[in-house]
Amino acid sequence: MHKIAQLEVYYFELRFGYGDGAACVEWAVDRLTLDEEGNDLEIVLLVSARGRDEVLPIVEIIVERYVGNNALDDHLAAGKHIGRLRNAYLQGKETVHSIDAALTRLYPKLGYPTWLVMLSRNCEYATDIPAFEEPFEQEFDYISKLWESVSTRAEFEQRYRPEISQQHDAKPIS
Structure with a gap:
């Protein structure tokens, strides 16, 4: 997955209260725009997520899938x-x-x-x-x-x- 390291950073920031998830949504929009989502449903869902409570669980699934549970x-x-x-x-x-x-x-x-x-x-x-x-x-x-x-x-x-x-x-x- 392209730029997954950047999503990891955003995920950390989101978990520790540094944002509302907008950067994660932008990351997903970029993946869709560049046709890099590889038919990953969670990336598609992330594009339409709003607010920390919606974004966090979707990002967690994506990060765990592509990076592994150590990232959690x-x-x-x-x-x-x-x-x-x-x-x-x-x-x-x-x-x-x-x-x-x-x-x-x-x-x-x-x-x-x-x-x-x-x-x-x-x-x-x-x-x-x-x-x-x-x-x-x-x-x-x-x-x-x-x-x-x-x-x-x-x-x-x-x-x-x-x-x-x-x-x-x-x-x-x-």
Whole structure:
């Protein structure tokens, strides 16, 4: 399926409250316009869906069909989102403040996972305390690269080392 990765991004955003589903509908319209739907009924149904409650279940079926049920894992989707945020941060499209807002939204929705503790903390502190900017960037680099290198949550959990995250802390002033 063409541009399914883009639908995955929209799906994540929709699940985490970042939109109303209009981007998903536009994606489906593009597939129909370019005759790329391959007679997929859900894509046809998605074109006429309106609002989050109608769009979400249809998109979930499409994503699961073309990407697999790993794409439905909230942690994996959030980890991939963090990778996109870091790329945008490096390009100057995101700031510490905008990343903090995103993490503040993600952290509780994911149930306060251990892998997100240091990143969330350092980001929040970096918004006001310059000494936390470097530790934030170190942890952001570590977490985003780990998520970008895996295709499942289980892979991430095998590779994640809390002791590395603990090293990404502000140094005492001497």
